[in-house]
Amino acid sequence: MSKLVIVGTVAFDAIETPFGKTDKILGGAATFIGLAASQFDVDASVVSIVGGDFPQEYLDLLVDKNIDISGIEMVKEGKTFFWSGRYHNDMNSRDTLATELNVLADFKPEVPQAYRDAEVVMLGNLHPLVQMSVLEQMETKPKMVILDTMNFWMDCALDDLHKVIKKVDVITINDEEARQLTGEYSLVVAARKIHEMGPKYVVIKKGEHGALLFHEDNVFYAPALPLEEVFDPTGAGDTFAGGFAGYIAKTGDISFENMKNAVIYGSTLASFCVEKFGTERMKQLSSSDVHQRLNQFKSLTQFEIVLE
């Protein structure tokens, strides 16, 4: 059983969409990544920080999914990171209503000793220096390090971001962020420039338009499943990354062909995430749900053209 280290936020989210709104519910990048990765037979550990206000039932949920939580520090007198946002009618854009860093402001991640030889490391969206400190704690070189990031760090910590990007095998980034990071509009050219920054594999997430995986001159495209309705996009990108990382950890195969499958698994799991608020859908996800949807992805994309 492969080990997977996941660092990222474990948080409270409050979400408004055209379909309704929530109070503070379970959120955070590491939460979504962990829930997605838990679909695979991997030994995953989440490294994060929460406050004394964080409910035991949320921690129990992670433990129920066989996720190790010994790397989640609880600061009794502190408050959990909180994010609140409102999605616009098209669900493709959102306004941030509140960001309260709270305990996250002083987060010094500590990878549990038992996971410092993990084969796969997933660096969820966080300050690049925090991501770097996790890498530095690894005692054996991981087979694969995957980094997710966002435009915020390009605006305020670009040099640090470049340093951590240089150290990773795979970067997952959305289309606008890829353009911002490289100054290139064409995603093909942007991916090439990001390759030159370090990562051998570049995954560009395009939301409802799917995801592209680049490696040297190869490119693979996984569509998003066309859905009648996107109920809440929160966590879809993290779920995609968690599915990708979990599948790689499970198979231990880092060939391009296998990474295509990882992208398909990521898209498949993300297609569930958006069906309900927050983690609601991911909590109840069965392996037969996943199988059924993988078959939908096959019929969505596979064709038979025989060339004479």
Next chain:
Amino acid sequence: MSKLVIVGTVAFDAIETPFGKTDKILGGAATFIGLAASQFDVDASVVSIVGGDFPQEYLDLLVDKNIDISGIEMVKEGKTFFWSGRYHNDMNSRDTLATELNVLADFKPEVPQAYRDAEVVMLGNLHPLVQMSVLEQMETKPKMVILDTMNFWMDCALDDLHKVIKKVDVITINDEEARQLTGEYSLVVAARKIHEMGPKYVVIKKGEHGALLFHEDNVFYAPALPLEEVFDPTGAGDTFAGGFAGYIAKTGDISFENMKNAVIYGSTLASFCVEKFGTERMKQLSSSDVHQRLNQFKSLTQFEIVLE
């Protein structure tokens, strides 16, 4: 050899992109559709109208591609339809600088007698009443009628558009137009509403984000090939439709499985169209170019996940 009737504009275009600009060059929906369909072993006839200013060499080009031009009326004292546009930096939006209808204002299409039993009819973007008059001239029921249209006709001839939509098997339409036609943001819901208007098959073109084919509860997704640079998007949608229609006419197979292939051929040909100004790339396209790019589409989209 199947017969294919194509009705649409044969025109002059003048195009500005960030890469340069052209004088009046060969353009028009039927031109792009015809050039794309000519990649297949079909007997295609273009039904259109031009003025006395239309160069013989442009007509010769179509004849060289084995396209029947007996249905292209030439009005000696008239001027050819002219369109001019300027693309923005992102190449996804454009301003129309000029539209001179000229001879198109009085276009009464006449399908050549030898083609009134054609198996496939491709109604390129034109006033819906003009499209309807072509259908009315068919003496045997075509195996498949494909309609392309645009938002302009929704704004100014919606009732007539609904009448012709009701008569066709396949509609090709872009995402914004599908939303305008149905008032639905979700393309899945929009496709269902368009089904209810008549067409059994709905193709929604999403430009650089590919195309979706809907039929009852089935959906197929063909990505656009990720390109380093899109030089000129003019005619890409018509080229897609022409590839689709040509492949259906060649194979004579209107099953959903075969229509998937038609969509892939359409995307493949459209990926060439945008590489140069106007029809330049399509004029020189060889079948080995097409085979090579179909293989790129395969490696772009095909994966092997074995479900236990």
